[in-house]
Amino acid sequence: MEIILWIGFYFLTFYAFLPALVSRIFGFRVFMKGQSKSEVSLTFDDGPDPVYTPKLLDLLKRHGAKGTFFVVGENAERNPELIARIHEEGHILGIHNYVHHTNWLMRPRTVKRQIHRTSDVIKRITGSRPMYYRPPWGIVNVFDYANLGYLQIVLWTSLFGDWRKKVGADKLYKRMKQKLRPGEVFLLHDCGITFGADRDAPANTLSALERILDDGRELGYRFVGIDEMITITERAKKKGKPIERTATRRSSMSNDEQAGDNAHKVGPLKKLVVSLWMLYEKGFHIAFRLRPIGEGHFFNYRIRRYSGPPLDLQGDQTLRSGDRIMEIHFENQMLFDLGMNSKSTLQIGIRIIREMQNALPDMARELAKAPHGDEVKALYGVSMIHRGADSLGYETFELPRGLFSWMTNIYLRILIRVIHPAGNQRVRDKGDSMNPRMLIMTREMLLSWADESSPRKRRPVRSAKANAGKQQAENAAETAADFEETTIGELV
Numbered sequence: 001m002e003i004i005l006w007i008g009f010y011f012l013t014f015y016a017f018l019p020a021l022v023s024r025i026f027g028f029r030v031f032m033k034g035q036s037k038s039e040v041s042l043t044f045d046d047g048p049d050p051v052y053t054p055k056l057l058d059l060l061k062r063h064g065a066k067g068t069f070f071v072v073g074e075n076a077e078r079n080p081e082l083i084a085r086i087h088e089e090g091h092i093l094g095i096h097n098y099v100h101h102t103n104w105l106m107r108p109r110t111v112k113r114q115i116h117r118t119s120d121v122i123k124r125i126t127g128s129r130p131m132y133y134r135p136p137w138g139i140v141n142v143f144d145y146a147n148l149g150y151l152q153i154v155l156w157t158s159l160f161g162d163w164r165k166k167v168g169a170d171k172l173y174k175r176m177k178q179k180l181r182p183g184e185v186f187l188l189h190d191c192g193i194t195f196g197a198d199r200d201a202p203a204n205t206l207s208a209l210e211r212i213l214d215d216g217r218e219l220g221y222r223f224v225g226i227d228e229m230i231t232i233t234e235r236a237k238k239k240g241k242p243i244e245r246t247a248t249r250r251s252s253m254s255n256d257e258q259a260g261d262n263a264h265k266v267g268p269l270k271k272l273v274v275s276l277w278m279l280y281e282k283g284f285h286i287a288f289r290l291r292p293i294g295e296g297h298f299f300n301y302r303i304r305r306y307s308g309p310p311l312d313l314q315g316d317q318t319l320r321s322g323d324r325i326m327e328i329h330f331e332n333q334m335l336f337d338l339g340m341n342s343k344s345t346l347q348i349g350i351r352i353i354r355e356m357q358n359a360l361p362d363m364a365r366e367l368a369k370a371p372h373g374d375e376v377k378a379l380y381g382v383s384m385i386h387r388g389a390d391s392l393g394y395e396t397f398e399l400p401r402g403l404f405s406w407m408t409n410i411y412l413r414i415l416i417r418v419i420h421p422a423g424n425q426r427v428r429d430k431g432d433s434m435n436p437r438m439l440i441m442t443r444e445m446l447l448s449w450a451d452e453s454s455p456r457k458r459r460p461v462r463s464a465k466a467n468a469g470k471q472q473a474e475n476a477a478e479t480a481a482d483f484e485e486t487t488i489g490e491l492v
Contacts (some may be wrong), residue, residue, distance in 0.1 A: 016112035028372065030140075034183040034229040035236040039222050041185045041229040042209070043068040043156065045134065046163075048075055048082035049191035052202035056190045057085060063116055063213040065223035067091050068154070070134040071117030073098030076189065080125045087126040092225040095119060100194045101222055103135045111135075115151070132226055156187035162205045163189050169207035176212050182221065185229065190254055224463035235438040281332050291370070292328055294362035298355045300329045301363070303372045306380065309396055311491060313378065313442050325380040326363070326446075357392060364450035367443075379441040393445040397438040 034108065042060075044067055047053045053069075055264055060067055069086050073091060076083050097103075098121075099115040115133060123129045133151040140153065158179040161167050176186065188209065216223060224232075284290070290300040304327055311319040319325070344455070349411045367373040382399065383389075389396060 010299055013161055022193040030155050030184075031226070031230055031233075033157045033185060035233045036182045036229065038182050038220055039224045039229055039232055040180065040182065040216060041068060041226050042066075042188065042223055043070060043094075043134070043154070043185060043226060044188050044190040045070045046075070046100065046189050046191040046197070047071055048079045048086070049193070049202065051080070051084070052086075052192075052206065053082050053190045055206055056202075056209075057082075057089060057091075059210055060091070061089060061212070062221070063217065065213055066225045066228075067223070068094055068132065068226040069190070070094040070132070070154075071118070071122070072096050072100050072191075072194075073114070073121050076118065076121045076125070083122060083125045083408050087128075090225075092132065093122055093126065093130045094134055095122075095130050096134055096228070097136055097153070098137050102137055102139050104139055138351040152230070154185070156185045158184055159187040159341050162208075163192060163194075163197035163201050164205065165192075165201040167201075167204065173208035173211050175274050176208055177215060180212060180215060180219070180221070183229075183233075185226070210262055247271045258370040265284055278333055278336075291326075291366075293366055295358055298331050298334050299359050299363070299382075300331060301366065301370075302329075303370055304378060306378075308438075311438075313395060313441065315442060315444065317442055318379075319378050319440065323377040324375045326367065326370070326373075328363070328374045328379060328381040353392075360392065360446065363451050364448075365445050367447070379446045380445075381439045382436050383439050389439055392441075393448075394439045394441050397440060399436050399438055480492065 021114045042065065047069060048071055056067075069091060071083065071297050073095070081315055083093065095115055095118045097111075098117045101114075103111050130156050131152060134154050138155050147326050160172055161178075161385075180184070188205050189197065189207070190202050191197075192199045213223065219248075257469070268285050282406065285300065288302055293299040293301055303324055305321075306319055306323045306325045313319055363379060367376055
């Protein structure tokens with residue numbers, strides 16, 4: 001049963017969760033943000049709507065603005081005259097599936113059928129097929145990259161919760177005004193009949209948008225279709241001239257200064273990514289019945305059977321396939337909070353070392369009450385290895401090459417980008433040397449941490465090799481130089 005759960009979890013991760021996360025973080029195969037001096041793109045999802053779409057088109061016409069409409073196929077089929085008007089007035093039409101269902105819950109063939117059906121509807125009405133696609137909720141699956149090569153996937157830089165009526169026009173306007181700048185791709189809605197939306201919410205969108213269009217005109221901005229924004233961006237990239245106003249200032253900052261500068265700044269996009277990540281983690285905990293260690297703030301665990309190659313451990317012991325292990329998982333929410341409230345990798349590294357050291361006595365005592373705890377042969381974790389692990393009694397081993405190693409490598413790299421204040425830079429600078437390792441501690445070594453007399457300060461009995469490097473490892477926990485060479489090493 002566990003094997004089936006593992007296969008299912010990995011399938012969902014690589015079919016749906018990671019592709020969505022990769023698209024969000026790295027912009028892989030999607031367009032999210034423009035590089036422009038005075039252009040803004042307004043995009044509208046879920047329509048057309050017989051009540052609000054005509055009013056929106058009237059508003060855009062009065063202001064000489066162009067928009068991009070990602071239409072739901074069944075709505076387009078019911079309102080062909082609105083599709084024709086959108087096209088005739090020079091706006092861009094895109095696809096938002098035939099019905100408003102997430103791609104995570106549909107097979108690749110079903111997604112493809114939804115897109116083709118919507119494309120056919122638009123072609124019958126306008127005489128041309130759309131070139132742009134936005135999946136509902138911005139969620140792609142891994143096959144979308146291959147199956148939709150002829151379409152440009154478009155996401156967004158800012159969304160404002162305008163599908164909820166209770167947000168109100170004033171608050172919606174303030175949110176939009178705060179994000180009004182060149183290169184932005186706004187996500188708005190001209191229809192409120194989809195699941196989770198309020199029927200009359202687009203009325204607030206229209207009210208707030210009218211004020212934004214006035215503000216944009218005063219600032220000298222142009223509101224353009226996504227096709228023009230993409231063209232302008234491609235030209236800017238070819239010239240190699242960064243558009244963002246903060247580029248010069250940031251280029252002169254060190255990595256850690258940039259980390260500190262961003263430590264407390266979490267935009268809506270990253271909030272969404274982190275929320276998805278934490279939701280995934282909760283599902284993982286439930287599926288594999290992880291149990292908390294101590295107060296459960298930093299670590300969780302489960303008892304399972306080891307399934308890798310034989311590993312020679314300290315004390316002439318060998319860990320073999322079928323032996324029970326205590327598998328440790330880091331609590332990603334706490335790791336994210338730690339990263340967002342730290343100014344440098346030094347602070348994160350020191351805190352992680354201390355938390356690991358503090359948790360080892362609890363891990364040792366957990367063996368006494370865990371199911372099959374008396375059969376556990378070793379403590380086991382997977383990490384982007386850091387120096388100093390041997391000072392706690394761990395031995396490190398390379399992950400055997402294969403599918404699991406490859407997937408773990410991708411998972412940990414994305415994790416570092418999400419939770420590390422300078423994660424993007426670290427992956428770029430040290431990506432070639434960042435490979436996951438197994439951290440393993442023998443049962444005897446783990447139990448030596450359970451000394452109640454001084455559980456936070458004592459060190460386990462070390463092998464001669466570990467003792468030889470003791471001073472270096474302890475210095476590593478206290479000096480910036482050692483930690484700056486250390487990959488943070490999250491156990492996940």
